[in-house]
Amino acid sequence: MKSTLTFIILFVTSIAVAQENIITNIVIQGNKKTKTAALTKLINIEKGSVLDSLKIEKDINRLKRLPSIAHAYYQVHEKEEGYELVYGVEENFTLIPSANVYTTNDDEFAFRLGLYEFNLLGRNITLGAIYQNDIYSSYMANIRAPFLFGKRLGLALNYSNITTEEPVFLENGTADYKYNNTSYEMLGLYQFNLQNRIELGINYFNEDYEYKEGVTDPEVPQDFDVNKLLYKFIYEYNNLDYDYQYVSGFRSILNTQYVISTEDVLPDFFIWWNDFLYYKRIGKKGNWASRLRLGLASNDESPFAPFAVDNNLNIRGVGNIIDRGTGVIVLNTEYRHTLYEKNWFVLQSNVFVDGGSWRNPGGDFGDFGNSQNFRLYPGVGLRFMHKKIFNAIFRIDYGYGVTQDATNGFVFGIGQYF
Incomplete structure (x- = not known):
């Protein structure tokens, strides 16, 4: 009984932690010529997913390989309901x-x-x-x-x-x-x-x-x-x-x-x-x-x-x-x-x-x-x-x-x- 109770506590705690790390908003900034929809289509992170630095870094590498992008970076902002993920880009003249x-x-x-x-x-x-x-x-x-x-x-x-x-x-x-x-x-x-x-x-x-x-x-x-x-x-x-x-x-x-x-x-x-x-x-x-x-x-x-x-x-x-x-x-x-x-x-x-x-x-x-x-x-x-x-x-x-x-x-x- 004690082990079962411990498992339930750990499970509930993990759910709470995961909820705290949920991405509730994704912002693309710095793009002027490149359509935001064209960049959003290429990233793998979605609203409602858990913050994952490895997946975010893959998105950054993908953006940096585009001919329209000279450099890319990201920022994470904590909000009351979760986290806002910001992808920033510096555009190339193309x-x-x-x-x-x-x-x-x-x-x-x-x-x-x-x-x-x-x-x-x-x-x-x-x-x-x-x-x-x-x-x-x-x-x-x-x-x-x-x-x-x-x-x-x-x-x-x-x-x-x-x-x-x-x-x-x-x-x-x-x-x-x-x-x-x-x-x-x-x-x-x-x-x-x-x-x-x-x-x-x-x-x-x-x-x-x-x-x-x-x-x-x-x-x-x-x-x-x-x-x-x-x-x-x-x-x-x-x-x-x-x-x-x-x-x-x-x-x-x-x-x-x-x-x-x-x-x-x-x-x-x-x-x-x-x-x-x-x-x-x-x-x-x-x-x-x-x-x-x-x-x-x-x-x-x-x-x-x-x-x-x-x-x-x-x-x-x-x-x-x-x-x-x-x-x-x-x-x-x-x-x-x-x-x-x-x-x-x-x-x-x-x-x-x-x-x-x-x-x-x-x-x-x-x-x-x-x-x-x-x-x-x-x-x-x-x-x-x-x-x-x-x-x-x-x-x-x-x-x-x-x-x-x-x-x-x-x-x-x-x-x-x-």
């Missing part, structure tokens, strides 16, 4: 121009300009367009609404018309082709929780190759036009934590694609790659960042292999598509240090090493150890940042090759390299 420029010591020059709105209608919808000049003009446009159908389900639509001069590597030398890719893509977006999400979709595109100059091969056509269908699956694990310009944590992005061709000139193929990213705070002003990319594709002996060695993709200073392969191993690692910070402005230095190797089309895994396929480019750079404008990071890097037949050059862009 109508952002984008720019990428690169040069090499071969006097090569190309640029990409764009304009993006990352918080369309105040609902964290991204809408943007890009113009690229890389010998020829190219155009791209996309819209991305990750929370279109609730807090988990969204949609993305992409269009591109890209024309470039592509080197094609044949056994007896190199040929230059004018290459055009026109594509239409639709992706479904689903977020399981704060860390895990997937994208699943289809892409219909046309590839047009037109021979310009260089060597020829009777087995490689000089002009052909082919329609293709691409099925895409992306899985992302994201456990990053943001504090303005500083990032810490781990992120993994797996991208898999299966491409079906309507012509025998280019075979069907499967391709996948995984980016592993790791960030660590070093002291008060330092940030170490690394990206490891591993990838493989169907190992067809084709001059149009899918993995490219390129300035804007993987090796800073190497040039524009200097080689191709059916497998890739690339490591980018850099140390970022805040040199100056005042109010909204940040000046950050950058010391990096980019290195990687490729498997030749039709080759084997031993190609990764071949010195002719290996590239190593150390370098330095600067970052000019605005803390209250989303992705407002102007970067300039200079990479200097130290391996066989190396080049060197500048790479300019908006946003961190990775």
Whole structure:
């Protein structure tokens, strides 16, 4: 009887304590452009639930990952009937121009300009367009609404018309082709929780190759036009934590694609790659960042292999598509240090090493150890940042090759390299 009475007292006491810690009101403050309903939809804490600091911290991390939010915090106020939970946000300016420029010591020059709105209608919808000049003009446009159908389900639509001069590597030398890719893509977006999400979709595109100059091969056509269908699956694990310009944590992005061709000139193929990213705070002003990319594709002996060695993709200073392969191993690692910070402005230095190797089309895994396929480019750079404008990071890097037949050059862009 005594034990039963003790249990009843403890049970009633726990109910009383729980009632005292009940959230009776939730307030969102600090948002001007972003709709309150759009933010409320994304948080997990609800009225009537018990105060839980772990759940609140997850909500804060989710808000800080939104392009519309520069920083987020919370406050708890005790009221007579319970507790009021206040989520405070500092908004980003989200109508952002984008720019990428690169040069090499071969006097090569190309640029990409764009304009993006990352918080369309105040609902964290991204809408943007890009113009690229890389010998020829190219155009791209996309819209991305990750929370279109609730807090988990969204949609993305992409269009591109890209024309470039592509080197094609044949056994007896190199040929230059004018290459055009026109594509239409639709992706479904689903977020399981704060860390895990997937994208699943289809892409219909046309590839047009037109021979310009260089060597020829009777087995490689000089002009052909082919329609293709691409099925895409992306899985992302994201456990990053943001504090303005500083990032810490781990992120993994797996991208898999299966491409079906309507012509025998280019075979069907499967391709996948995984980016592993790791960030660590070093002291008060330092940030170490690394990206490891591993990838493989169907190992067809084709001059149009899918993995490219390129300035804007993987090796800073190497040039524009200097080689191709059916497998890739690339490591980018850099140390970022805040040199100056005042109010909204940040000046950050950058010391990096980019290195990687490729498997030749039709080759084997031993190609990764071949010195002719290996590239190593150390370098330095600067970052000019605005803390209250989303992705407002102007970067300039200079990479200097130290391996066989190396080049060197500048790479300019908006946003961190990775």
